[in-house]
Each structure stands twice: as C-alpha cells, then as structure tokens.
Amino acid sequence: MSSDWPGVRLHVVTGKGGTGKSTVAAALALALAAQGKDVLLCEVEGRQGIARMFDVDPLPYAERRIATGLVSNGAPAGVVHALHIDAESALMEYLSMYYRLGRAGRALDRFGVIEFATTIAPGVRDVLLTGKVYEAVQRNSRNKGAIDYDAVVLDAPPTGRITPFLNVSDELAGLAKVGPIKNQADTMMTLFRSPRTAVHFVTVLEEMPVQETADGIAHLHEAGLPVGGVVVNQVRPRDLRVKDLAAARKGGLDRGAIRSDLEVAGVEVTDGLVDGLLDQARDHAIRRALEDAQRTLVKGMGVPSYELPRLSAGIDLGSLYELAAALRDQGMA
Amino acid sequence: MTRTHPRVGPLVARTAAAPLDVDALLDDPGTGIIVCCGSGGVGKTTTSAALALRAAERGRKVVVLTIDPARRLAQSMGIEALDNTPRPVAGLVGAADHGGSLDAMMLDMKRTFDEVVEAQASPEKARQILENPFYVALSSSFAGTQEYMAMEKLGQLQRDAQAAGTYDLIVVDTPPSRSALDFLDAPERLSSFLDGRFVRLLLAPARGPARIMTAGLGLVTGALSKILGGQFITDLQTFVAALDTVFGGFRARAQQTYALLQAPGTAFLVVAAPEADALREAAYFVERLAEDRMPLAGLVVNRASPPPQGELSADEAMAAATRLRRDGASATAPLTAGLLRLHADRQRMVEREAALRERFAAAHPSVATAVVPALAGDVHDLAGLRVVGELLADQPS
Numbered sequence: 255m256s257s258d259w260p261g262v263r264l265h266v267v268t269g270k271g272g273t274g275k276s277t278v279a280a281a282l283a284l285a286l287a288a289q290g291k292d293v294l295l296c297e298v299e300g301r302q303g304i305a306r307m308f309d310v311d312p313l314p315y316a317e318r319r320i321a322t323g324l325v326s327n328g329a330p331a332g333v334v335h336a337l338h339i340d341a342e343s344a345l346m347e348y349l350s351m352y353y354r355l356g357r358a359g360r361a362l363d364r365f366g367v368i369e370f371a372t373t374i375a376p377g378v379r380d381v382l383l384t385g386k387v388y389e390a391v392q393r394n395s396r397n398k399g400a401i402d403y404d405a406v407v408l409d410a411p412p413t414g415r416i417t418p419f420l421n422v423s424d425e426l427a428g429l430a431k432v433g434p435i436k437n438q439a440d441t442m443m444t445l446f447r448s449p450r451t452a453v454h455f456v457t458v459l460e461e462m463p464v465q466e467t468a469d470g471i472a473h474l475h476e477a478g479l480p481v482g483g484v485v486v487n488q489v490r491p492r493d494l495r496v497k498d499l500a501a502a503r504k505g506g507l508d509r510g511a512i513r514s515d516l517e518v519a520g521v522e523v524t525d526g527l528v529d530g531l532l533d534q535a536r537d538h539a540i541r542r543a544l545e546d547a548q549r550t551l552v553k554g555m556g557v558p559s560y561e562l563p564r565l566s567a568g569i570d571l572g573s574l575y576e577l578a579a580a581l582r583d584q585g586m587a
Numbered sequence: 588m589t590r591t592h593p594r595v596g597p598l599v600a601r602t603a604a605a606p607l608d609v610d611a612l613l614d615d616p617g618t619g620i621i622v623c624c625g626s627g628g629v630g631k632t633t634t635s636a637a638l639a640l641r642a643a644e645r646g647r648k649v650v651v652l653t654i655d656p657a658r659r660l661a662q663s664m665g666i667e668a669l670d671n672t673p674r675p676v677a678g679l680v681g682a683a684d685h686g687g688s689l690d691a692m693m694l695d696m697k698r699t700f701d702e703v704v705e706a707q708a709s710p711e712k713a714r715q716i717l718e719n720p721f722y723v724a725l726s727s728s729f730a731g732t733q734e735y736m737a738m739e740k741l742g743q744l745q746r747d748a749q750a751a752g753t754y755d756l757i758v759v760d761t762p763p764s765r766s767a768l769d770f771l772d773a774p775e776r777l778s779s780f781l782d783g784r785f786v787r788l789l790l791a792p793a794r795g796p797a798r799i800m801t802a803g804l805g806l807v808t809g810a811l812s813k814i815l816g817g818q819f820i821t822d823l824q825t826f827v828a829a830l831d832t833v834f835g836g837f838r839a840r841a842q843q844t845y846a847l848l849q850a851p852g853t854a855f856l857v858v859a860a861p862e863a864d865a866l867r868e869a870a871y872f873v874e875r876l877a878e879d880r881m882p883l884a885g886l887v888v889n890r891a892s893p894p895p896q897g898e899l900s901a902d903e904a905m906a907a908a909t910r911l912r913r914d915g916a917s918a919t920a921p922l923t924a925g926l927l928r929l930h931a932d933r934q935r936m937v938e939r940e941a942a943l944r945e946r947f948a949a950a951h952p953s954v955a956t957a958v959v960p961a962l963a964g965d966v967h968d969l970a971g972l973r974v975v976g977e978l979l980a981d982q983p984s
C-alpha cells in the first residue's frame with residue numbers, strides 16, 4: 255500500500271477542540287514509523303497529552319523514545335520519539351545555539367522578559383514553538399548528535415489558530431519588522447509552504463467541526479499553506495444497511511420478523527427488548543442521516559479523507575495501534 | 588424510560604450522585620447568575636441557551652450571553668448580527684403569561700476590549716492604544732482575552748440589570764477553551780501580566796531600588812533588540828506607557844467581577860461529556876471552585892449514551908448476532924444482526940460512561956448531577972433547546 259503523502263516530512267495535525275487531534279497525531283506517528291522509519295511526535299500546547307496516551311512520565315524538553323511503530327508486512331518497525339515543546343525552553347535553546355548572550359540571556363529570564371514577550375505577543379510564542387518544530391525537520395548543524403527523522407508529526411493548535419500559528423512571518427510582521435527572528439521566520443515559512451509539509455484536519459461528522467474544517471482549509475489556501483487530508487474520527491458503527499435506515503427512521507421496521515430472528519438467534523425475547531432495539535434503530539438512522547450529510551460535505555472538500563471508527567471501549571495504547579493500522583490501510587501513511 | 592437496571596459485576600456497587608434539581612435552581616429568585624463552564628465541545632453553549640429558555644418560560648427575566656454559538660443556533664435565537672448587545676428572542680412559549688422574557692447576545696471579544704479601553708482612557712490615549720500593534724495582538728489573540736472579556740461583559744450586564752431592573756437572571760456561556768479553569772484564571776493572568784517585573788521595569792526605569800536593575804534592563808533591551816529588532820522595543824515602550832493609565836481601571840473591574848462570581852447569587856454549572864478527559868477537567872474545576880469559595884450548583888453530564896432497554900448484555904448481543912449471521916435464513920436476519928450489534932455498542936458505551944461517572948461521584952460525592960442523554964439530532968433551534976431543558980430538569984430522584 256503506497257502512501258498518499260510520500261514527500262511529506264512534516265505532518266501537522268489540527269482540528270476543532272476535542273475531535274481527536276492528539277489521538278490521530280499519535281496514531282499517524284505510529285503508522286509512519288513502519289519499515290524502520292524514525293518519527294518524532296511533537297506537542298506544543300503544554301498539556302502532556304502524549305505522555306498520558308502512551309502512559310509514560312510527563313515529557314521534558316528533550317526527545318524521548320516512547321514507542322515502536324506499527325509492524326507492517328513483517329518488516330521491522332521504526333521508533334517513535336516524542337518531544338514536548340514549550341516556548342521558554344525553545345527560546346533558551348535558540349539563544350544558546352545562535353548567540354553567546356551569557357549574562358543577558360540569564361537576565362532575560364530573571365526579569366520575566368521571556369514570559370512577558372511570549373504573553374503579550376502571541377506571534378513571538380508561535381515563532382518559538384514552530385521554530386523548534388522546524389529544527390526537528392531541518393536539523394541544525396549546531397545541534398550535535400541530533401536524530402535525523404524520516405517524519406515529524408505535530409499535534410498542533412486547533413483549527414481556529416492553525417493559520418496564524420504556521421504563518422509566522424505574517425503574524426510577526428506588525429511586531430518585529432527586522433532582526434534575526436524575522437529572518438528566521440521567513441526561512442521557516444519556506445518549509446511550511448512547501449510540499450514537504452501537509453496540514454491535516456481532524457473532524458467528527460457534526461455540523462460545527464465540519465464547518466470549521468471547511469473554513470480552516472480556505473484559510474490555509476489563502477495563506478499559501480499546504481492542505482493535507484481530512485481525518486473523519488469517531489465514526490459510529492454502520493451496522494444497518496442503507497435500505498433499512500429509511501424504514502428505521504419512520505418506525506416502519508418489521509417487528510414480527512425481528513422478533514422471530516431474535517428467537518432463532520437464541521435470545522430471550524421481551525417486548526422491552528424489541529422496543530429498545532427499534533428505538534435504537536431510529537436514533538441510529540437519524541444520526542446516520544446527519545452524518546451522511548456531513549460526510550458528503552467532507553468528500554466535497556477536494557482533499558483525501560480517511561475514516562477512523564469510534565472505539566466504544568475508549569482509547570488505550572492498543573487502540574492507538576489499531577487506529578494506526580486503519581490509517582495505513584487507507585493510505586494516509 | 589428505565590435509566591438503570593440490575594447489572595452484575597463491578598457496577599453493582601454504584602455510588603450514585605445526588606440528582607441536580609434544575610427547576611429549583613432556575614425558580615429560586617436568589618439565583619441571579621448561572622455560569623456554564625467545561626472543556627471544549629461538551630455542550631456549554633447548548634446548556635446555557637437551554638437553561639435560559641427554560642427559566643424564561645418559567646417566568647424569569649433572563650439574558651443569556653453566548654460565545655461562538657453554532658450558526659444555526661444563533662440564527663434561531665436571532666443573534667447572528669454580533670452587535671454586542673442583548674436582543675429579544677422571539678418564539679417563547681408561555682413566558683409572557685408568567686412574566687418571563689429572554690434576551691440573548693453573542694460576545695464580540697475585540698469590541699468589548701476596545702470599549703473597556705475607551706471607557707478608561709482619554710480619547711487621545713485610547714486612540715494610541717487601539718492602534719498599537721501590541722494592543723492588536725493582545726486584544727485579538729492573547730490567551731485568555733476571550734475569557735476575560737466574557738467576565739467583563741457579565742459585569743456590564745449585571746450593572747445594567749441592577750440599574751434598570753431589566754433582568755433578574757443572567758446565564759453565561761464560557762469560551763471554547765481547553766480547560767474550564769481558563770475562565771477563572773483569565774483575570775489573574777491579565778493582572779499578573781500587568782504587574783509583571785518587566786512591565787514595572789519598563790514603566791519606572793530610574794526609580795529607587797530599580798536603579799540597580801537599570802543596568803540589567805539595558806542588557807535585556809539590548810538583547811531583545813538584537814533578536815527582535817529595535818522597533819519592537821520602541822513599540823513596546825509606547826504601548827506599556829499608554830496602558831499605564833488604564834491599568835488601575837482594568838484591575839479594579841476584574842476584581843469586581845471576580846467578587847461577583849463569589850457572591851451567593853451566583854451558581855456554577857460544570858458541563859462535561861461522559862469521557863475521561865472531560866470528567867477529569869470537571870473534577871479540577873470543582874476543586875478549584877471550592878478553593879476560591881465559588882458556589883457550585885452541580886455537574887451536567889451531557890450527551891450521555893441513553894441506556895438501552897432490556898436485559899441483554901453486550902457480549903450476549905454480539906454472540907447472538909454471530910449466530911444469526913450463521914443460522915438466520917430470513918430476509919431480515921442481516922437487519923436483526925445489525926440491531927444486535929448496535930445494542931452491544933450502546934451497552935458498552937453506557938457501561939464505560941457509568942464507570943466514569945461513578946469514579947467522579949466517588950471523589951466528589953457532594954456534587955449534584957444531571958445526566959442529559961445525547962439526542963439523535965442536533966440542537967439548533969428553540970424546540971431542540973426546550974427538549975434539552977426538559978431533559979435537564981427530568982432527573983430520577
């Protein structure tokens with residue numbers, strides 16, 4: 255199975271809050287880390303979501319090995335490393351990599367300047383966070399002994415913030431008009447705008463997240479940033495055939511026939527059980543109709559889309575591999 | 588609908604939370620403000636609007652402050668205009684007979700911020716601030732600006748309501764943040780930012796003990812200019828100097844609103860989805876409210892999977908579906924097998940959600956809880972809100 259994104263080194267995963275960005279980013283990292291490939295999974299929002307999903311101690315500002323990738327066709331899997339990026343550590347690293355600020359560097363910290371600058375000017379914070387992501391993709395020769403990754407997956411800020419987050423040079427434009435940070439931002443933009451980057455959206459089949467996805471894609475296009483695929487997450491089981499759905503919605507399913515099927519299946523049938531099954535069928539059919547309408551909108555967005563099932567037992571490490579396999583089978587990795 | 592039925596296994600010893608009496612809360616004339624908090628996407632906006640509608644139809648004079656409602660919901664409430672002012676909602680049932688009314692508005696964050704600046708500074712100063720690139724960044728994307736402005740707007744509504752007697756209940760939705768705590772932290776974050784070392788340094792470089800720091804400041808501004816460019820520091824100093832005049836006012840207002848949230852007429856409702864993350868956030872929030880002595884009315888577990896009827900367990904249903912696929916010859920066998928699989932899926936969800944709720948209740952036994960089932964369709968009009976309101980009020984006792 256070949257991947258839809260062969261040339262992509264940086265996979266950015268965004269989406270409306272709570273739709274499953276962190277889950278999908280983790281599954282994608284596992285899926286990409288097949289066949290001996292090394293993958294870095296980064297988070298930037300200070301939530302330690304990766305540590306929670308992989309059930310490890312909170313991550314420091316350092317690349318830590320957290321899992322082996324998905325075994326695929328018997329080929330040995332690669333390794334997934336994880337990195338928790340915070341703006342202050344990124345700035346300190348940046349300063350020590352580029353400037354010998356010495357006393358001034360420490361003074362920046364002591365006077366609360368870093369906190370100040372990153373608070374008052376969100377663009378500065380973003381350029382520090384994306385700067386580190388950039389460095390992970392395009393390793394800096396000053397970073398001795400750093401791992402060269404085959405792919406970097408970013409668990410990114412939500413849809414509403416993704417364009418300004420990646421469009422760092424524009425966001426800084428009003429604040430820092432010249433200087434090394436501005437130059438650095440311009441260099442980063444060449445990677446973010448190139449086909450080596452893909453911004454994927456995670457959505458569920460509901461009106462608001464799908465609408466936000468459409469808006470987000472439009473904003474990326476306007477900003478000249480590369481749109482990746484749409485991952486439709488938490489898809490409900492589709493256990494009823496299309497022809498039964500309409501009848502289920504109208505309450506027109508054949509009660510007697512269902513009852514005798516249940517008896518054949520060895521179920522102890524009560525009226526309550528049959529009523530319950532018919533109610534569930536109706537709810538399900540109504541939801542399916544809404545979902546199908548949203549799915550049509552997703553298909554009409556003109557980008558590849560992938561579907562992941564809603565796992566009724568919730569997400570643990572095992573289910574991340576399950577989702578990773580589903581992404582690989584559909585060609586996302 | 589039967590909500591609970593006998594189970595075996597670990598769920599038998601269920602610690603049930605006390606049911607939340609929503610109507611008692613809404614009808615109590617002592618309830619002046621209801622704040623709906625919770626992590627992203629759990630149903631804060633829907634719950635606030637549903638409570639506001641129900642309260643109005645039960646006779647309260649209500650205003651609801653919504654934040655980023657879904658487009659169709661905003662349309663159906665007649666508030667898609669975004670003019671930062673409450674507008675009457677049409678289509679209420681029975682409200683007038685009981686003396687109730689409902690106004691609704693959608694928060695315009697930037698506009699609210701601009702208005703605060705304009706109210707605090709001279710026109711000249713205000714203009715300087717509004718045009719500064721740092722203000723533009725701060726007012727449109729400072730983490731916490733939306734929360735802070737929601738509080739500011741709540742304060743304004745409350746002052747207006749008291750002055751004019753227009754409303755006797757304010758229902759407040761909160762912004763779609765990662766964590767419910769962001770709402771409570773926002774004013775603190777803004778004032779600690781305004782009180783920050785560096786801001787004080789920029790403001791009073793040559794005074795008193797700060798003189799020693801001046802050497803440090805030179806070093807710092809030098810380093811910043813080197814990295815960010817000289818213009819950065821100039822713009823920053825202009826901005827901080829201009830804001831200096833309005834700092835006091837900002838802080839005083841934030842403190843007032845915070846005090847309002849601690850007052851006995853306020854009731855917090857924590858909304859959560861029946862998921863581990865959302866319930867963990869809800870637990871943090873409940874603990875934080877207690878620390879800050881803020882009045883918690885209860886927990887709303889929204890979009891719960893409705894428990895299926897009948898005694899069939901998930902495993903039995905799956906086994907039966909498999910048998911039916913193998914042995915069933917009738918035309919409807921695939922349909923019935925599908926129904927059984929749906930039943931199993933629902934049953935598993937219900938069990939997992941019940942376990943999560945139980946865990947919450949064990950840690951926070953005194954928190955009254957309302958469980959609202961997931962509706963099959965979206966909630967995007969008054970009829971839908973009314974249904975959610977009824978479900979909120981209809982808790983088994």
Ligand SMILES: Nc1ncnc2c1ncn2[C@@H]1O[C@H](COP(=O)(O)OP(=O)(O)OP(=O)(O)O)[C@@H](O)[C@H]1O
Nearest residue numbers: 271272273274275276277488563564565569862864
């Ligand atoms: N396919 C799935 N099946 C079942 N549960 C899922 C699935 N995907 C995500 N979840 C659950 O949904 C919740 C939200 O997922 P996740 O944390 O990945 O979302 P997010 O978009 O990163 O959220 P946030 O905006 O808070 O960062 C989690 O509890 C997660 O376990």
Ligand SMILES: Nc1ncnc2c1ncn2[C@@H]1O[C@H](COP(=O)(O)OP(=O)(O)OP(=O)(O)O)[C@@H](O)[C@H]1O
Nearest residue numbers: 627628629630631632633763890960961962965966
């Ligand atoms: N009980 C329910 N049954 C079915 N759908 C619901 C229910 N409650 C909310 N919804 C739907 O869930 C979606 C999210 O709800 P809502 O906008 O109220 O969440 P929110 O917490 O305000 O989200 P945000 O954090 O983005 O502001 C909406 O489409 C709404 O119609």
Ligand SMILES: [Mg+2]
Nearest residue numbers: 275276277303
């Ligand atoms: Mg996340």
Ligand SMILES: [Mg+2]
Nearest residue numbers: 631632654655
């Ligand atoms: Mg909302």
